[in-house]
Amino acid sequence: MALFAAHSLPLDKSFILRYSSPEESNRESIRIRFRFRLRLPNPTFYFFSSNSFRGRNRVNGRVYSFYPWNSSQRRLRNRLNLNAVFLFMFVAILLYIRLLFSLLPSDFPQRWRWLVVFSEEADARSSSYPSHLWQAVVASEDRRFFRHCGIDPVGIARAVLSLSARGGGSTITQQLVKNVFLTTERTFSRKIMEMVLAVILERMMSKWKILNTYLNKIYWGHGIYGIESASMFYFGKHPFLLSLGESAMLAGIIPSPELRSPLRDPSSGMVSQARALRKMVEVGYLDIDTALLIVNQPLHLCVFGPECAEGLLHSLSFPHGELGDPQKRCCGTSVVKEIWDWERESRIWKVREDMGKWAVRVRQRDFSITTFGKSK
Numbered sequence: 001m002a003l004f005a006a007h008s009l010p011l012d013k014s015f016i017l018r019y020s021s022p023e024e025s026n027r028e029s030i031r032i033r034f035r036f037r038l039r040l041p042n043p044t045f046y047f048f049s050s051n052s053f054r055g056r057n058r059v060n061g062r063v064y065s066f067y068p069w070n071s072s073q074r075r076l077r078n079r080l081n082l083n084a085v086f087l088f089m090f091v092a093i094l095l096y097i098r099l100l101f102s103l104l105p106s107d108f109p110q111r112w113r114w115l116v117v118f119s120e121e122a123d124a125r126s127s128s129y130p131s132h133l134w135q136a137v138v139a140s141e142d143r144r145f146f147r148h149c150g151i152d153p154v155g156i157a158r159a160v161l162s163l164s165a166r167g168g169g170s171t172i173t174q175q176l177v178k179n180v181f182l183t184t185e186r187t188f189s190r191k192i193m194e195m196v197l198a199v200i201l202e203r204m205m206s207k208w209k210i211l212n213t214y215l216n217k218i219y220w221g222h223g224i225y226g227i228e229s230a231s232m233f234y235f236g237k238h239p240f241l242l243s244l245g246e247s248a249m250l251a252g253i254i255p256s257p258e259l260r261s262p263l264r265d266p267s268s269g270m271v272s273q274a275r276a277l278r279k280m281v282e283v284g285y286l287d288i289d290t291a292l293l294i295v296n297q298p299l300h301l302c303v304f305g306p307e308c309a310e311g312l313l314h315s316l317s318f319p320h321g322e323l324g325d326p327q328k329r330c331c332g333t334s335v336v337k338e339i340w341d342w343e344r345e346s347r348i349w350k351v352r353e354d355m356g357k358w359a360v361r362v363r364q365r366d367f368s369i370t371t372f373g374k375s376k
Helices: 071-102 120-126 131-141 153-162 172-180 188-204 207-215 227-235 244-252 266-283 288-295 309-315 342-364 369-374
Strands: 002-005 015-020 045-048 053-056 063-068 114-117 329-331 334-338
Touching: 131 172, 131 207, 131 244, 131 266, 172 188, 172 207, 227 244, 244 266, 244 288, 266 288
Parallel strands: none
Antiparallel strands: 002 045, 015 063, 045 053, 053 063, 114 334, 329 334
């Protein structure tokens, strides 16, 4: 207990005044909320406890008991204010997403009328890829790929703090969205749109489907799109035959395939391979002894790589005039198309399969580019 003066109450607190008189037998109480300094006649000293203070006036003998404003009511008021702030933020985000969808390019699947369609053969082949291939790609490009929802706040913060102009904060899903739906311009609005679409894509497709689509869509240098084309171009084999060192080299050149291509500069390719192996060790996909063993092994590149680049490029893409629809695009193993035209799509895949076999026969026979164009 301590002495406390009634006229020294703080200005910024609310109080409940319980007033009672000795003449009142029922001791009726009235509650008054104060926001100003209390000024009582003939102030006297009151005994003050942890939650109230009480005293008797010298003149009229009335007893005053003061209690702080109810803490539960204060918490309720603060909670209502916080809910109002969250509601305002939610409405603002919805309006911004609506604005983004109004700014989407014409070839984006608005209302999901357009899809990225893959053949059943491509899906079946992707299931036979070695595990170290996707491990190398995930460790190099997006080590938290299986834990985020399309955007990685940790990666974004790291890219911002490093002040790197080369990026580094985009996830695999964001890169897929950028390559399929958006342009390559570096603007803030495009980056925000990329993040929103990445979250939407994560809700529509599984992680493995996104990863397989990413491998079959991205650019691998020398006019090559898709992991199967890149594997045949650099090493002359199918992806399911790639070794750990070859998979690490392919994963290492993804950020800049033209500059890091081992066909242009073998030392750059080896550095990219070592970087990918180091990241696999950091993530836990590989132990340090195996990584050191792989680094010291030579890479056997395909000797026909530069010569068959144009042939593979033509065998894996169609001019817009042949497709008959300027909005259709073919790149790697994916085709952006309207979903109702299934019959036409099956014919396109049949032609592509025949052209792929034709390109393999041409490369095996070591025909020149001019002979390739005149054959068959």
